[in-house]
Structures are given as structure tokens and as C-alpha cells.
Amino acid sequence: MTDGPALKDLLPAGLRRSWAADGSCPDLDLYSLFRARRIAEPHAPAVLDAKGTLCYTALDRKVRCLAAGLRDLGIGPGDVVGVQLPNHRNAVIADLALAALGAVALPFPVGRGVLEAECLLRRARAVAVIASVRHRDFHHAADLLALARSLxxxxxxxxxxPGAAPEGTTAWSALMRGDARDFAPARPDPDGAARILVSSGSEAEPKMIAYSHNALAGGRGNFLASLIPDRTPPRCLFLVPLASAFGSNGTAVTLARHGGTLVLLDGFTPEAALAALREHRPTHVLGVPTMVRMMLEHLDTTGERVPAPTALVLGGAPLDETTAAAASAAFGCPVVNLYGSADGVNCHTGLAHAVPPTDGTGVVAGRPDPRVTEIRIADPDSHRALADGTIGEIVSRGPMSPLCYVGAPELDARYRTPDGWVRTGDLGYLDADGVLHVVGRLKDIVIRGGANISPAEVERGLASHPQVRDVVCVGVPDPLMGERLAACVVPRGERAPTLEALGGHLAAGGMERRKHPERLLVVARMPLTPAGKPDRAALRERLTAAPGAQGAPGDRPPLAQAG
Known part of the structure; x- marks a missing residue:
């Protein structure tokens, strides 16, 4: 064990203890929770992946082997260990082995470049990293070995x-050959760090947020519990990477807390996702709206039907009414709109509605659950609580609240209040019934000629156009206006909409002309980041590199006048 990063809990200790006392948190470490599930249902399926089925007993055996091997390398309580693996049983084994050692897991998705990996490992002071020899065109283990000299x-x-371990690395297969019979798991503090979540956010470098065992299994576990009506162990198909913030609901929540089954795909394609639905009949499908729109397009083409899960849980990006209604009809189940982030906020619309309720700004966020996290609306400057119906910054604090940002005290100062509330940077209000409505972001705007445009607002307006299957709006640099808004569209059917048609659709919906997009990029499929979200940076790069994607001067709305 080495001296890792200082992971100070920014919440009052008495508040943390109160959630353990009232049962909101289990007050056990993740491996102990998993071990209890393994003892209760030893032959229940834990993981379904490309290699087949792995039951709880077999998974535990592999976990203890790896934990013993990592222990013999000198890895122990409090050490941070990076994990860059695809959605496969090995990612789950690594998660649980690190929990059994009392170490802190730092997962990040495959496909992320070496520069970002270097940033994460350096700032977290990671003592080791577990990575794929090869995943598609990436050679993560060799790339990370090259970083070791500078870390x-x-x-x-x-x-x-598969593939031979590069010289200088430690082979996973060698660690798995160890005798785990003498392995004694650690018993870390349930309120101590278990995992570091990574969020791209709006910072120059990725944000890292430390979560405790209780925050994951307790707060986040209560979120999933609210979507399990009969309390039977869930079977969750994760379309997002387990290494993403959304994917943190995998090992810690689905397995350790609820004794369920993880259905995993090495990588997302709509065909593979629909095949998994047919073969494994998951109770819950967790993904982002863009993934579901791709699946809907495939279903439109083939006309096939799929078994109905208990719920389709969509997060990571705004959900529009058109997608929600089409998904509920196609999959025959409630669509749950999940509003959440790695920074420590969670709210969802639940199972009461087949299609999530909407308001004038789009799909609502739902009713906050204090067993997950309490949500308030505050003045962005004074942090003073605002009355119901008043728009302000959304702040949250509860059992799922993280400890702190990792290696970034400036982020703690910016995004955490003195009494531990998480500042989300999102704008919203609570109505008279206590339902949360999200209306925009403090930062996520395009500034055109001094006027602010919300890309999310324009996306909501364009999503209902009959020729639009998916849409993402981004700002692109402009020497005259500073920025202009571009619409990146996946067309529905063979004909793509024109920029003029999109503007007409927005105008018919009452949107003022200065907010209309001035650039149009048509793509066959929306590019996704390694975390499974729409890749706005890639779209912006394509727009700046493609003169043909720019609108004609006559299409440009007038410059807004300063008032």
C-alpha cells in the first residue's frame, strides 16, 4: 500500500451515519455484500456475456484468485487501481477483487486515448492498471506500459x-492461477472510498469523483430498487460501458446490492442489443437515447418484435417525447427518464407512466427520492434555497452523494457547498407536487453574437420533425458571430431534411428565428464516445472540416439585438 490521493468526505460524518442507521445504506463493503449474495444463491447466474454464463460461485472463485494475485503484487487497502476493460466478465472480476482488497477502483472505458489515461492515472496516483492486450484497434496494455516511466x-x-501480454506487463492469466484458499478479504470502512467515477464534464481535463461503498450500494442501490416492483433479483442489460458513471450501477448495484444478473455486450450495436433482448430476456435495459433510436430504426426496418422488459432506463443525454413514445410502443414497457450525473445527482420518472410526463421544456426529471438523494433549487450565487416554482440551480445531497473530487480541490470549492450539497450546474425548478423539471444548464450554451442559445432546447424542437431520427446540436466557431449553431441529424428514412425545413419546423413550434440552426450535418449514425454518449467533439470536428455542411448566407437568422 502507498499513500494515495487524499479522499476527504465533504459531508458531515453524522449525516453519513444517519443514513446507515435508518437503513438507507447497508453499512457493508461491496465484497461483503456480494459474498452474502453468493452464499444465499450460489448457483444463480451472475454474468451473461460472450463466453456464456458465470454463476455466483464461479465468479467468486475467480474474484478471490485475482485478489490474491494482486495482493502478492503489493496492492492493498486504499491503493487506486485503474481498469480499462470492455463489458466482459473480467471487468466484473476486477471490480470485485479490488473491493475485496479494500483498494479503490478507477474504471475508464476502452477506446479512450493514452493522453486521457495518463491524466487520470497521474492525478489519482494509481499504483496499477488492468487493461486489455487488444480491443479492436487499441493496444491499451502496451500503451499504458509506455506511460509507466512518466508516472x-x-x-x-x-x-x-486474448493475446500475449507485452513484455514488462503482468499477465492476468498468471495472477488467476494463484491459490485463493488463504486469501482473507479486507473489511474496509463502508463510508470509505470504493470507486472513482470519471466524467468528461466541461472541464479541460476529465473530472474524477470518489464514491464510498455505502454511496454505491446504498444510494445508487436504492435508485434501482425503486424500479424493481416485485423485489426479485433483476437481470440488467447494460448497453453503456460498466466503466462509465452510468455503468457503476452494474457490479456494485445489480450484483452486490440486489443479487441480480449482468447481461453484457463487448460493444454496442443495435443488432447485438436486440439479439441480447431476445436471447436473455432482461428485466431492465440501461442505455442512452441515441442507442435506443438506433434500435428503433433497426426494428422499423425488420418489423420484428422483442420481449418486453420491466423497464427501459434511459440516461446520459436528454430524452425527447418522440423517442420516449416510440420506445414504449416498440418495447412494450415503461420508459424511465433518468436524470443523473457522476457528480452526485439522481432523479427519475419511475414505472407509473408508460411514457414519461412532459412539460413545456420537454420530458420532466421526476420526483426526487431522499433515500437516493434530496434535491433542492438554490440561488447560483448565494446558494440560498428558492421557493417552489422558481428556477435556480439544482443541488443535491443524500445517501448517494460522493466523497469529493479526486486531485482537484478547485472542483470541490466550485461544485460543493460548505455543508456538502453538490452543485450540478443545471437549471430547474420543483413544482407544487415536488416534481423536478430541468430547463437547461448554466454553462451549456452557444453564444451567437452576444445572444445565448440552448442546444438542448433546439434539440427538443427538432426531435419531433418527421424526417429526424436523431439530432445533436453543437456550436461551431465563426469569425463574425463567435459561434453558430449546427444541427447534426440522422435522418428517418431515405430522405434527409433540409436546413430550411428544420427552420420551418422550429418556427411552426414557436421558436424564435435567432435560435434556428445555421449549419446542417447529415450522418448515417450518431458517433458515440467510449462512454456511450453522443460524441459532440467528433461532430464539431466534422463540421469545421466539411465546408459542404455549412448553410448558405441567406439561411442565417438575424443578429439578436442587445437589450
Missing amino acids: PDLRHVVAVG
């Missing part, structure tokens, strides 16, 4: 096959 804390790179 004084990084002592080990564990290479996971």
Missing part, C-alpha cells in the same frame, strides 16, 4: 488477453 506511482500494468 512514478504506477508500478504494475496487468495485461488481459
Whole structure:
């Protein structure tokens, strides 16, 4: 064990203890929770992936082998270990082995570049990293080994096959051959750090947020519990990477807290996702709206039907009414709009509605659950609580609240209040019934000639156009206006809409002309980041590199006048 990053809990200790006392948190570490599930249902399926079925007993055996091997490398309580693996049983084994050691997992998705990996590992002071020898065109283990010389804390790179481990790395297969019978799991403090979530956010470098065992299994576990009406162990198909913030509901929540089954795909394609639905009949499907729109397009083409899950849980990006209604009809189940982030906020619309309710700004966020996190509306400057119906910054605090940002005290100062509330940077209000409505972001705007435009507002307006299957709006640099708004569209059917048609549709819906997009980029499929979200940076790069994607001067709305 080495001296890792200082992971100070920014919440009052008495408040944390109160959630354990009232049962909101289980007050056990993740491996102990998992072990209890393994004892209760030893032959229940834990993981369904490309290799087949892995039951709880077999999974536990592999976890203890890896934990013993990592222990022999000198990894122990409090050490941070990076994990860059695809959605596969090995990612789950690594999660649980690190929990059994009392170490802190730092997962990040495959496909993320070496520069971002270097930033994460350096700032977290990771002592080891577990990575794939090869995943598609990436050679993560070799790339990370090359970083070791510039990272004084990084002592080990564990290479996971298939394929031979590069010289200088430690082979996963060698660690798995150890005798785990003498392995004694650690018993870390349930309120101590268990996992670091990574969020791209709006910062120059990715944000890292430390979560405790109780925050994951308790707060986040209560979120999933609210979507399990009969309390039977869920079978969750994760379309998002387990290494993403959304994917943190996998090992810690689905397995350790609820004794369920993880259905995993090495990588998302609509065909593979629909095949998994047919073959494994998951109770819950967790993904982002863009993924579901791709699946809907495939279903429109083939006309096939799929078994109805208990719920389709969509987060990571705004959900529009058109997608929600089409998904509920196609999948035959309630669509749950999940409003959440790695920073520590969670709210959803639940199972009471087949299609989530809407308001004038789009799909609402739902009713906050204090067993997950309490939500208030505050003045962005004074942090003073505002009355119901008043728009202000959404702040949250509850059992799922994280400890702190990792290696970034400036982010703690910016996004946490003195009494521990998380500042989301989102604008919203609570109505008279206590339902949360999200109306925009403090920062997520395009500034055109001094006037602010919300890309999310324009996306909501364009989503109902009959020729639009999916849409993302981004700002692109402009020498005259500073920025102009571009619409990136996946067309519905063979004909793509024109920029003029999109503007007409927005005008018919009452949107003022200065907010209409001035650029149009038509794509066959929306590019996704390694975390499974729409890749806005890639779209912006394509727009700046493609003169043909720009609108004609006559299409440009007038410059807004300063008032």
C-alpha cells in the first residue's frame, strides 16, 4: 500500500451515519455484500456475456484468485487501481477483487486515448492498471506500459488477453492461477472510498469523483430498487460501458446490492442489443437515447418484435417525447427518464407512466427520492434555497452523494457547498407536487453574437420533425458571430431534411428565428464516445472540416439585438 490521493468526505460524518442507521445504506463493503449474495444463491447466474454464463460461485472463485494475485503484487487497502476493460466478465472480476482488497477502483472505458489515461492515472496516483492486450484497434496494455516511466506511482500494468501480454506487463492469466484458499478479504470502512467515477464534464481535463461503498450500494442501490416492483433479483442489460458513471450501477448495484444478473455486450450495436433482448430476456435495459433510436430504426426496418422488459432506463443525454413514445410502443414497457450525473445527482420518472410526463421544456426529471438523494433549487450565487416554482440551480445531497473530487480541490470549492450539497450546474425548478423539471444548464450554451442559445432546447424542437431520427446540436466557431449553431441529424428514412425545413419546423413550434440552426450535418449514425454518449467533439470536428455542411448566407437568422 502507498499513500494515495487524499479522499476527504465533504459531508458531515453524522449525516453519513444517519443514513446507515435508518437503513438507507447497508453499512457493508461491496465484497461483503456480494459474498452474502453468493452464499444465499450460489448457483444463480451472475454474468451473461460472450463466453456464456458465470454463476455466483464461479465468479467468486475467480474474484478471490485475482485478489490474491494482486495482493502478492503489493496492492492493498486504499491503493487506486485503474481498469480499462470492455463489458466482459473480467471487468466484473476486477471490480470485485479490488473491493475485496479494500483498494479503490478507477474504471475508464476502452477506446479512450493514452493522453486521457495518463491524466487520470497521474492525478489519482494509481499504483496499477488492468487493461486489455487488444480491443479492436487499441493496444491499451502496451500503451499504458509506455506511460509507466512518466508516472512514478504506477508500478504494475496487468495485461488481459486474448493475446500475449507485452513484455514488462503482468499477465492476468498468471495472477488467476494463484491459490485463493488463504486469501482473507479486507473489511474496509463502508463510508470509505470504493470507486472513482470519471466524467468528461466541461472541464479541460476529465473530472474524477470518489464514491464510498455505502454511496454505491446504498444510494445508487436504492435508485434501482425503486424500479424493481416485485423485489426479485433483476437481470440488467447494460448497453453503456460498466466503466462509465452510468455503468457503476452494474457490479456494485445489480450484483452486490440486489443479487441480480449482468447481461453484457463487448460493444454496442443495435443488432447485438436486440439479439441480447431476445436471447436473455432482461428485466431492465440501461442505455442512452441515441442507442435506443438506433434500435428503433433497426426494428422499423425488420418489423420484428422483442420481449418486453420491466423497464427501459434511459440516461446520459436528454430524452425527447418522440423517442420516449416510440420506445414504449416498440418495447412494450415503461420508459424511465433518468436524470443523473457522476457528480452526485439522481432523479427519475419511475414505472407509473408508460411514457414519461412532459412539460413545456420537454420530458420532466421526476420526483426526487431522499433515500437516493434530496434535491433542492438554490440561488447560483448565494446558494440560498428558492421557493417552489422558481428556477435556480439544482443541488443535491443524500445517501448517494460522493466523497469529493479526486486531485482537484478547485472542483470541490466550485461544485460543493460548505455543508456538502453538490452543485450540478443545471437549471430547474420543483413544482407544487415536488416534481423536478430541468430547463437547461448554466454553462451549456452557444453564444451567437452576444445572444445565448440552448442546444438542448433546439434539440427538443427538432426531435419531433418527421424526417429526424436523431439530432445533436453543437456550436461551431465563426469569425463574425463567435459561434453558430449546427444541427447534426440522422435522418428517418431515405430522405434527409433540409436546413430550411428544420427552420420551418422550429418556427411552426414557436421558436424564435435567432435560435434556428445555421449549419446542417447529415450522418448515417450518431458517433458515440467510449462512454456511450453522443460524441459532440467528433461532430464539431466534422463540421469545421466539411465546408459542404455549412448553410448558405441567406439561411442565417438575424443578429439578436442587445437589450
